[in-house]
Amino acid sequence: MRTIAVINQKGGCGKTTVSINLSATLASKGFRTLLIDMDPQGHCAVGLAVPEEQIEKSIYDVLISNYSDSKTEFNHIVWQISQNYDLAPASIELAALEPQLAGQENREACLQKALAECEDKYEYVIIDCPPSVGILTFNALRASDEVIIPVETGYFALHGLGRELETLDVLKQQCDQDIKIRILANMYDVRTKLAREVFNELKMNFNAFMFDSPINFNTKLKEAASFGQPITEYDPVSKGMKDFMALVDEITENRSAQTIVKQQVESVTAQLDRISKSADDLIAESNKMIGQPATILQKPENSIEEKIDNFYGIRQKQGRVEFAVLYPKAQTVQLAGDFNNWKPENTPLLKSDPNGRWNIELELDGGVYHYRYVVDGRWQQDPYNNNVETNPYGELNSVLEVS
Ligand SMILES: Nc1ncnc2c1ncn2[C@@H]1O[C@H](COP(=O)(O)OP(=O)(O)OP(=O)(O)O)[C@@H](O)[C@H]1O
Ligand SMILES: [Mg+2]
Incomplete structure (x- = not known):
């Protein structure tokens, strides 16, 4: 069983989109896959058309049952989404887990303990994390062998990335565990110069940490979520689907992900600062050239995709x-x-x-x-x-x- 947490403290960078569609694509390739929603917002259920009002038990019950007499296991809470694809949904009660577990021993290991019992049932476990660092993210990290950090290829995304890597390093040391980390460029819009520059810089500097190919900005991925379907069902011939196939190939071929160590974190954050500065230069340069804010460069208004999106x-x-x-x-x-x-x-x-x-x-x-x-x-x-x-x-x- 390989367990992969999808983490970024920055909201809206695509954690849930990546989690849902990565899981669906793994399942479509025949891997027995479990998606765990660790975010109290419960977006995985929404994105997979699981009716919220019918969720009686959630991952909250599994985690808290370590400290109560009535034991809840994964098979009590999972919803089958499609063949090979199960979802362990979240619920708003998750937001209360942190205070409820205050002072409890091993409270960061509840998920790891529960997952040990389904070692044989699943080949891949994907964990969608909330946009914050707390007991939920900590539980996800503790249970995971690998981490995927989705980042937008926009300028502002880079500022959060250094902080994210530092946090992961601290967590790794607290957990005393090797976490293999990979950065996934998401919402890549090849039409914009800034996105291309940022992506190239990322690749040049962090090749060892990066997935080879990005997940492009694709309206079908947005639509699929609002229609409650993974991309494998909503539009299996879309560009979004192709990107997830390539991602799954990289993951299953097991091209080496790096184990991050403190010295690397320091050099990575220093390089990120440099990239951010060069992105600043790029924006200043483009402002001079066209006399308009760079956001216009980032999002050309004349594309059909953008028109629909807007x-x-x-x-x-x-x-x-x-x-x-x-x-x-x-x-x-x-x-x-x-x-x-x-x-x-x-x-x-x-x-x-x-x-x-x-x-x-x-x-x-x-x-x-x-x-x-x-x-x-x-x-x-x-x-x-x-x-x-x-x-x-x-x-x-x-x-x-x-x-
Ligand atoms: N590759 C993509 N192409 C187009 N839209 C995308 C892509 N990835 C994500 N989105 C859209 O961006 C928005 C935010 O994505 P998502 O909900 O997956 O982010 P998140 O990191 O899980 O957010 P949160 O931090 O709130 O949990 C959604 O509307 C989603 O449909
Ligand atoms: Mg999310």
């Missing part, structure tokens, strides 16, 4: 708020929130283009609103809005602030 989410214009979301295969998409007494039937969205974009405009007074989409009868949070709050049912409501 329209998702919520945006405010002249007292109205547009809600736009992509559900290519849905029959009905409705909106429920405190602005319509949570009655989805009052607010159906219209399918506004053949790609499966649905939208509606509402007149809303200033204030804070909570809402969820209802897609073919299934309630879910807005996949394009990271601003969420837990509701009394333990699910996530999307939050909108109208100014």
